[in-house]
Amino acid sequence: xxxxxxxxxxxxxxxxxxxxxxxxxxxxxxxxxxxxxxxxxxxxxxxxxxxxxxxxxxxxxxxxxxxxxxxxxxxxxxxxxxxxxxxxxxxxxxxxxxxxxxxxxxxxxxxxxxxxxxxxxxxxxxxxxxxxxxxxxxxxxxxxxxxxxxxxxxxxxxxxxxxxxxxxxxxxxxxxxxxxxxxxxxxxxxxxxxxxxxxxxxxxxxxxxxxxxxxxxxxxxxxxxxxxxxxxxxxxxxxxxxxxxxxxxxxxxxxxx
Amino acid sequence: xxxxxxxxxxxxxxxxxxxxxxxxxxxxxxxxxxxxxxxxxxxxxxxxxxxxxxxxxxxxxxxxxxxxxxxxxxxxxxxxxxxxxxxxxxxxxxxxxxxxxxxxxxxxxxxxxxxxxxxxxxxxxxxxxxxxxxxxxxxxxxxxxxxxxxxxxxxxxxxxxxxxxxxxxxxxxxxxxxxxxxxxxxxxxxxxxxxxxxxxxxxxxxxxxxxxxxxxxxxxxxxxxxxxxxxxxxxxxxxxxxxxxxxxxxxxxxxxxxxxxxxxxxx
Numbered sequence: 001x002x003x004x005x006x007x008x009x010x011x012x013x014x015x016x017x018x019x020x021x022x023x024x025x026x027x028x029x030x031x032x033x034x035x036x037x038x039x040x041x042x043x044x045x046x047x048x049x050x051x052x053x054x055x056x057x058x059x060x061x062x063x064x065x066x067x068x069x070x071x072x073x074x075x076x077x078x079x080x081x082x083x084x085x086x087x088x089x090x091x092x093x094x095x096x097x098x099x100x101x102x103x104x105x106x107x108x109x110x111x112x113x114x115x116x117x118x119x120x121x122x123x124x125x126x127x128x129x130x131x132x133x134x135x136x137x138x139x140x141x142x143x144x145x146x147x148x149x150x151x152x153x154x155x156x157x158x159x160x161x162x163x164x165x166x167x168x169x170x171x172x173x174x175x176x177x178x179x180x181x182x183x184x185x186x187x188x189x190x191x192x193x194x195x196x197x198x199x200x201x202x203x204x205x206x207x208x209x210x211x212x213x214x215x216x217x218x219x220x221x222x223x224x225x226x227x228x229x230x231x232x233x234x235x236x237x238x239x240x241x242x243x244x245x246x247x248x249x250x251x252x253x254x255x256x257x
Numbered sequence: 258x259x260x261x262x263x264x265x266x267x268x269x270x271x272x273x274x275x276x277x278x279x280x281x282x283x284x285x286x287x288x289x290x291x292x293x294x295x296x297x298x299x300x301x302x303x304x305x306x307x308x309x310x311x312x313x314x315x316x317x318x319x320x321x322x323x324x325x326x327x328x329x330x331x332x333x334x335x336x337x338x339x340x341x342x343x344x345x346x347x348x349x350x351x352x353x354x355x356x357x358x359x360x361x362x363x364x365x366x367x368x369x370x371x372x373x374x375x376x377x378x379x380x381x382x383x384x385x386x387x388x389x390x391x392x393x394x395x396x397x398x399x400x401x402x403x404x405x406x407x408x409x410x411x412x413x414x415x416x417x418x419x420x421x422x423x424x425x426x427x428x429x430x431x432x433x434x435x436x437x438x439x440x441x442x443x444x445x446x447x448x449x450x451x452x453x454x455x456x457x458x459x460x461x462x463x464x465x466x467x468x469x470x471x472x473x474x475x476x477x478x479x480x481x482x483x484x485x486x487x488x489x490x491x492x493x494x495x496x497x498x499x500x501x502x503x504x505x506x507x508x509x510x511x512x513x514x515x516x517x518x519x520x521x522x523x524x
Contacts, residue, residue: 007341069499
């Protein structure tokens, strides 16, 4: 009975393997995904990510969705190797569902965080071999504490709370400084921003990341490609529609107006 | 002693009798399609009888709670492993029953040295497209039936038939479907009660006079019963956001949806 409701254990009992090391020493061109960010705004947490996936200096895909809904109140944004990250998201999604349905209660927010850490730890061998490194941001609504929260992880599974914001991916050094600046000396701290104001910030931040990091997609207006922006509150997850992002971008981000 | 074929047949016959006995006081279960999904309803005391199995699959059960729990876990494991390894659209009620639990239940029923599952199971599945609902009911011996509009569980086939007949043929609003499901439940429960009372030899009570199935007397029966029990109701709702369509109705939801005659007695 010990680990009742544990989907990952059930998969392993059926012979499923996750995170096996592969030899990455000959430097294969592994596909990676790039800038993701999350910050607390007035009503909850905003999570956003660009759409580009690259392998070395080649653009693999420009419509990647890196902000993935795990259940009605939690989201994982992924940076690193998408193959591993998507598999992790699939395991988490099924784990939370399985727990809820077998135990007839929702897995606690802390329990969800542990599940993310555990998967990353299982993945250490692949992360160190260079073929499976993932550094995600996990954000969700914690009903026990009645607040939306942000956590970020290193590739070994260490867990850190982003009290105000968190960033990950190759474009993150650029926007980390901006976030600090905006939050400390801007007109409004991030936590006081409305949904609209925070959407403007998210688009500006990702556009800045794309400016300095070739592996970040930014906004491609010709192809009508906008970042993925999701908002988490007690009510659930809301995904900003492309039309709204377009409007926000044209009104408050694009310099041509 | 069971090596001889006729003794085995006799043993299975005895087992059938024993199992029929076990369901006589059980609470019937009703599942019915409505405008935007499926509603499941029963009246339970303490342990729940309606459960979420997968994104579009719900379970209703009658019988021993421990056996129901065992089979519920088998279904949950099968559904989630399949949904993960293949895809959520490959998790269908029909596959779960035909290749999953029906053989399990049948085997347990026929292995006369071991204990059978004391359960009847109902699986309701919301199809990908509107109007494509599937209802499966499995008897304690592993036989199952498939339908497209409604399904019920009750102590005997005759009572199940009477309940099914009382359900509307066309899709109604959720409120109307809950009312219809509750009346069907009351009809089933009352017939079971009469069958128990009349066991001394009044014959098949399932063919009750039509006058006794009017809404008023059925609601009176519900009012008598729910004093010490509670109405359990869940929906698989197509309009629900996200992949999981199952939602257990809260007492507040029920307060809004139940017929007025009943509302006063549950609040």
